[in-house]
Amino acid sequence: MSSNLIANRDFNIMIVEDEPILAMAMELNLKKMGLKVSGIATTANNAIVHAQNNFPDIAIVDINLNSTKTGIDVANYLWKSFNIPIIFLTSYYNDNILNQAMESEPYAYLIKPCRNEELKAAINTALHKHQYFFKNKKTLNPKDSDFVYLENNIKYNKVLCELYIDDTIFKLTKNEKKLFEILTKDAGKIISFDTIFNFIWREDVYDLSKLRSLIYRLKNKLGCNPFENYYEEGYKVKVIEKNE
Secondary structure: OOOOHHHHOOOEEEEEOOOHHHHHHHHHHHHHOOOEEEEEEOOHHHHHHHHHHHOOOEEEEEOOOOOOOOHHHHHHHHHHHHOOOEEEEEOOOOHHHHHHHHHHOOOEEEEOOOOHHHHHHHHHHHHHHHHHHHHHOOOOOOOHHHEEEEOOOEEEEOOOOEEEEOOEEEOOOHHHHHHHHHHHOOOOOOEEHHHHHHHHHOOOOOOHHHHHHHHHHHHHHHOOOOEEEEOOOEEEEOOOOOOO
């Protein structure tokens, strides 16, 4: 399999750029690369709201936003709140700005105007590093707090986003992983139907039957039902204590 992550996976990218023409040009170039753009944010506040509602896989952020909050402020929030990998863009190089930018642990730093090849390489590098970091972050010494324990000796690792049955990884589809991710983020709490649907599919038209079909198929795969349906409220995972 190719090591080109862009070719192998479906990613959504958020563009944070206060110059609309440049942002739209970048959006067009990213789409030509086969990537999806979750949206364009022209202000820091819009970027934060967009991330809260859409959970992009990666963010390309212009450091020099024309607002009271900088791109560095946005990046710090995205990284600390959602661990969204960051690629910084800037129109000029400055050691002081670069040092500030490093606080948000960006995966790449590009000088505008950057070529498409440079942008593509930066995205691939960022995604590879990000996946490697979180895949290996706690593999050697996972903590009990990393897991949500379910019935039938099933457990979900919130750090690695992996489901285990009898300590063996159980293969999940992308949407099934997203379902477990949103339901275990605050395990035991009821998550509304529309919140789950929007997190998984990010579509404007809410379709409860689509969500129910996903859960029905997953229950059949697992051979049990780890979910509870609360009428007109939402779903939650049925968490058990480790020693039960």
